[in-house]
Amino acid sequence: MVPSPLSELLECAHVVSLALTTPFRGLTQREAIIFDSPRGPSEWSPFVEYDDAEAALWLASAIEDGWQDSTLPEPPASIRVNGTIPAVSPQEATTLITEAGFPHTVKVKVGGPTSSLDEDHARVQAVRAALGPAGRIRLDANGAWALDEAEHAIRLMEHCDIDYVEQPVESLADMAVLRTRMSEIGIGLAADESIRRWADLEEVIALGAADIVVIKVQPLGGLRRAHDTIKKAHAAGLQVVISSALETSVGIYHAATLQGFLESQSPHALDAGLGTVSFLSDDVVESPLRAHGGKLSVTKPRLDQGALTRLRAPKDREQWWRARLERCFALL
Numbered sequence: 429m430v431p432s433p434l435s436e437l438l439e440c441a442h443v444v445s446l447a448l449t450t451p452f453r454g455l456t457q458r459e460a461i462i463f464d465s466p467r468g469p470s471e472w473s474p475f476v477e478y479d480d481a482e483a484a485l486w487l488a489s490a491i492e493d494g495w496q497d498s499t500l501p502e503p504p505a506s507i508r509v510n511g512t513i514p515a516v517s518p519q520e521a522t523t524l525i526t527e528a529g530f531p532h533t534v535k536v537k538v539g540g541p542t543s544s545l546d547e548d549h550a551r552v553q554a555v556r557a558a559l560g561p562a563g564r565i566r567l568d569a570n571g572a573w574a575l576d577e578a579e580h581a582i583r584l585m586e587h588c589d590i591d592y593v594e595q596p597v598e599s600l601a602d603m604a605v606l607r608t609r610m611s612e613i614g615i616g617l618a619a620d621e622s623i624r625r626w627a628d629l630e631e632v633i634a635l636g637a638a639d640i641v642v643i644k645v646q647p648l649g650g651l652r653r654a655h656d657t658i659k660k661a662h663a664a665g666l667q668v669v670i671s672s673a674l675e676t677s678v679g680i681y682h683a684a685t686l687q688g689f690l691e692s693q694s695p696h697a698l699d700a701g702l703g704t705v706s707f708l709s710d711d712v713v714e715s716p717l718r719a720h721g722g723k724l725s726v727t728k729p730r731l732d733q734g735a736l737t738r739l740r741a742p743k744d745r746e747q748w749w750r751a752r753l754e755r756c757f758a759l760l
């Protein structure tokens with residue numbers, strides 16, 4: 429699949445670097461290539477530590493968005509999204525929820541290197557108090573806990589009425605054991621880091637390692653492949669949740685297409701993890717896709733030329749990304 433020559437990609441590529449408002453995965457800057465492509469802007473933003481084979485899947489996604497006809501309808505005017513609470517104090521968590529307009533669903537980061545279990549617990553309790561009994565809470569440990577540690581932590585926070593826990597432990601084998609232990613208290617497990625390719629989903633299904641799978645469009649290689657993955661997950665009785673890979677509004681727009689489609693198919697579609705542009709200090713489009721009150725207004729992205737200039741990456745980073753683009757393109 430080589431829909432466009434490399435020279436065409438290089439010509440319309442803008443390498444940008446955006447400061448994060450809260451450090452994520454140890455990152456303080458988010459780098460990306462934004463293509464000013466024929467079908468509208470598209471984004472290529474594999475994390476810098478990813479190897480070329482993995483980054484090439486993300487590139488297939490950017491090429492599909494920017495050069496190929498969509499297989500899904502245009503997104504609706506708005507989609508449902510969760511709020512996200514990073515590893516902050518209970519007071520800050522309450523402030524963030526207020527500022528976010530009290531979203532119906534909130535994902536709380538737990539198990540991080542900067543936060544103890546007591547601090548996690550206090551943060552989750554503060555979120556429950558702020559949301560009231562009707563709000564939905566999901567936790568995300570990013571694989572940080574060991575098996576027994578995860579069970580202990582989840583039982584400790586069970587009284588806060590948790591829907592599910594995203595990637596409580598790293599390995600799928602541990603996920604499967606923990607899922608059996610958690611089924612008695614009715615808290616589901618979601619696989620996030622474990623699902624990056626089609627084959628990963630087969631393993632999750634075979635091991636019975638999750639109730640929910642987190643679907644990220646770029647890592648899976650684009651909207652078509654993400655949609656195929658969802659169909660396969662649904663056929664196996666799993667639920668899905670669409671999430672971002674910490675993209676600019678360009679990447680978020682394409683993921684919102686998938687969420688809009690799922691919402692049109694079922695009123696029970698889970699709230700998406702796409703309200704993440706607030707973690708970026710700036711954006712590349714004229715109308716950034718910022719969430720409020722659990723809703724994300726979806727506007728077709730129009731590149732802000734001033735922003736592309738303002739956010740242009742330093743020369744050495746630009747050269748690094750262009751060389752990476754050439755290598756990954758050769759792998760498609």
Ligand SMILES: [Mg+2]
Nearest residue numbers: 568570594620
């Ligand atoms: Mg996650």
